[in-house]
Amino acid sequence: MNTQDLENYESDLELQLFREYRDVVSLFTYVVETERRFYLANQVDLQVRSAGGEVFYELTLADVWVWDIYRSSRFVRSVRVVTFKDVNIEEIAKPDISLP
Template sequence: MSAEDLENYETDMELQLYREYRDVVNLFSYVVETERRFYLANHVDLQARAADGEVYFDLTLQDAWVWDVYRTARFVKSVRVITFKDVNVEELIKSDDLQIPKDGELGHL
């Protein structure tokens, strides 16, 4: 396999992963980013903990999807992540939660 073939394969895999993400994102309530992975989940429990003067994060996700091009099974029932880096958790806005103003209701800026 040439370097170009390998690059094309990796590009195709990343595109497939993006398409899968786009198809499943509406099934989840949260987006979670750690230094190593990106997750979608329906339940997030994030606990800051301290041990030996170090602070770390204990993260438990339920009903999750893992952004990882090399995983064959990206849907997981439960995952626990321990990290010493920052964790970013965002709640996704569901389309029925979003109120779009009707014409003329924006007011004056």
Template sequence: MSREELERFENEHELALFREYRDVLPLFKYVVETERRFYLANQVDVQARSTGGEIYFELALHDAWVWDIYRSSRFVKNVRVVTFKDVNVEELTRNDLEISN
């Protein structure tokens, strides 16, 4: 596969993923961002933990959708995420759900 074909493949999949995101967004209550992934979820629990002087975050997401073009199934019943970077959790409002085409 040439570099151009790979770029076209990734661009097409990113566009399809954005369209899916736009369609499923109204089904969820929270947006969750970590350094590696972007999630939509209906229930979020974030716990700050400390071990050996290091602080990390443990997230439990329920009824979630994962932004990842390489996953065959993006809907997940339960997700446990451990991250050593900041976590951003936002509760969606009605205005957040309006995405232009």
């Protein structure tokens, strides 16, 4: 496999992932971004912790879709993330009317 084949393969995976995201985003309530991953979730619990003078974040998500092209299954029941970086949580706007 040459470099161009590998780049085409990864581009195809990214396009498939984006299409899947577009298809499932309406099933979720929150978008969650950490320094390593992007998640869609229906329940989010964020706890700010400190130990030894360091502040860290403990994030627990339920009913989750994980943005990761290399995962065989992106839908998971729960995820626990511990990070020292900021966490961005946004509620997904739901339209009042859903068009077919």
